[in-house]
Amino acid sequence: MSNLVIVGTQWGDEGKGKIVDLLAEYSDVVVRFQGGNNAGHTMVVNGEQFISHLVPSGILQKKICIIGNGMVVDPGVLITEIDYLKEKGVKIDPEVLLISQKAHVIMPYHKAIDAAREGCGKSKKIGTTGRGIGPCYEDKAARRGIRFIDLLDEDFEKNVRAVTEEKNFYLQSFHKLDTIDVDQLIKDYDGFRKILAPYVADISVFLDNAVRKGNRILFEGAQGTHLDIDHGTYPYVTSSSTISGNACCGSGIGPKRIDSVIGIVKAYTTRVGEGPFPTELFDDTGDFLQKKGAEFGATTGRKRRCGWIDMVMIKNAVRLNSLTGLALTKLDVLGGLDEIRICTSYAYKNQRIEDFPVSLNVLGECEPVYETVAGWEEDISSVRNMEELPDNTRKYLKRIEELSETPIDLISVGPGRNETIMVNHPFK
Numbered sequence: 001m002s003n004l005v006i007v008g009t010q011w012g013d014e015g016k017g018k019i020v021d022l023l024a025e026y027s028d029v030v031v032r033f034q035g036g037n038n039a040g041h042t043m044v045v046n047g048e049q050f051i052s053h054l055v056p057s058g059i060l061q062k063k064i065c066i067i068g069n070g071m072v073v074d075p076g077v078l079i080t081e082i083d084y085l086k087e088k089g090v091k092i093d094p095e096v097l098l099i100s101q102k103a104h105v106i107m108p109y110h111k112a113i114d115a116a117r118e119g120c121g122k123s124k125k126i127g128t129t130g131r132g133i134g135p136c137y138e139d140k141a142a143r144r145g146i147r148f149i150d151l152l153d154e155d156f157e158k159n160v161r162a163v164t165e166e167k168n169f170y171l172q173s174f175h176k177l178d179t180i181d182v183d184q185l186i187k188d189y190d191g192f193r194k195i196l197a198p199y200v201a202d203i204s205v206f207l208d209n210a211v212r213k214g215n216r217i218l219f220e221g222a223q224g225t226h227l228d229i230d231h232g233t234y235p236y237v238t239s240s241s242t243i244s245g246n247a248c249c250g251s252g253i254g255p256k257r258i259d260s261v262i263g264i265v266k267a268y269t270t271r272v273g274e275g276p277f278p279t280e281l282f283d284d285t286g287d288f289l290q291k292k293g294a295e296f297g298a299t300t301g302r303k304r305r306c307g308w309i310d311m312v313m314i315k316n317a318v319r320l321n322s323l324t325g326l327a328l329t330k331l332d333v334l335g336g337l338d339e340i341r342i343c344t345s346y347a348y349k350n351q352r353i354e355d356f357p358v359s360l361n362v363l364g365e366c367e368p369v370y371e372t373v374a375g376w377e378e379d380i381s382s383v384r385n386m387e388e389l390p391d392n393t394r395k396y397l398k399r400i401e402e403l404s405e406t407p408i409d410l411i412s413v414g415p416g417r418n419e420t421i422m423v424n425h426p427f428k
């Protein structure tokens, strides 16, 4: 198996950064194919924590890291992140970091519109990260977006003045807000262009050459399956396609280049932002998971909502992504609970629902149907092979494999790169 896609199966923050960092050791190139700095991916190496929002999580393993065409990039944030990583001793230059010419650029009006919509009370509050992600993807679809290739183009100023005029009309007339100073915008983006121009490249051609040379590509998903614009809990989703199929569109390679797909599954469920969450807990167990799992957003610092694992969701993710294996994360967090619940289906009115419902009204009224398994007291964070895990832990894992009909390839028992049990190495 050579080229591998890694995606989140739930509502994001499953631990993708940790697993990508770990598996990047066995890859040559790591590609992000969607999303932007709404993502916050945490890596912990030798006790030191790194959080990346835009730079792929292969950077600590000194791999070539690619910002694919499917991403939306705030250039100021990217420059700050490059500086942050350099300060921490990470080598970043145009040899190791490449930005697609076709990736879209987040502009100040995207952030202003995101914030205005979330705060105005006129439209449904999504609980976005406020980074301008949705408005940037809107402009991409409306063919008004600015790509990196356009940022480098001599018509940049003319194009931006025209788009900003329209955005300012909307901000001022509809939201009664201050307008964007277009002269300042052009000056700022001129500065960004000078710094980032050397990183901009034709990624599709680069990846094709890499594959022909026998290089191994790792595709790093952001967000999670249930935040997908098509298949997630719409409208409480992000504005990109987060599932494995988009690894191809978002990077410019064909589907025959993908060999396997690993879904990251947190051993319980979390969600940040608004939207239905059938297994959400409002009791002491929810507090226990939130505190022990340190469930605070890596991007916005918001408290994450917590609940039991939901196999209706995981089965949905297995199907939507063609998952060939699972990586189960944060298993250590469940230690100390007397019993653990696994949601196996939903009860809706007098019906039993096995497949994740499309209607949010239905989903909002679904009651989880649980199977209860015994917990374990032991701290498993120092365990490195399956045989050393407590019996009850192994029973829990077996049940997840049975219900998802998918093998667990990796188990994460702590945030550190080495705090991992490798069951079936995806690259060996």
Ligand code: GDP
Binding pocket: 008, 012, 013, 014, 015, 016, 017, 018, 039, 040, 041, 042, 043, 044, 293, 297, 298, 329, 330, 331, 332, 333, 412, 413, 414, 415, 416
């Ligand atoms: P991502 O967005 O999917 O990359 O995940 P985040 O980085 O936003 O959130 C996952 C959090 O859990 C981070 O703070 C990680 O350091 C941490 N983490 C990852 N795996 C484990 C694990 O197995 N156990 C524990 N206790 N923490 C973990």
Ligand code: IMO
Binding pocket: 008, 011, 012, 013, 014, 038, 039, 040, 041, 126, 127, 128, 129, 130, 131, 132, 133, 134, 221, 222, 223, 224, 227, 236, 237, 238, 239, 272, 273, 274, 298
């Ligand atoms: P990673 O990659 C968790 C959520 C937001 C909000 C919704 C829309 O770290 O797993 P957006 O700003 O994208 O328009 O917000 O999506 N969201 C995430 N939740 N993890 C993420 O990324 C997220 N990225 C966006 O909280 O509910």
Ligand code: MG
Binding pocket: 012, 013, 014, 039, 040, 041, 042, 298, 299
């Ligand atoms: Mg995150």
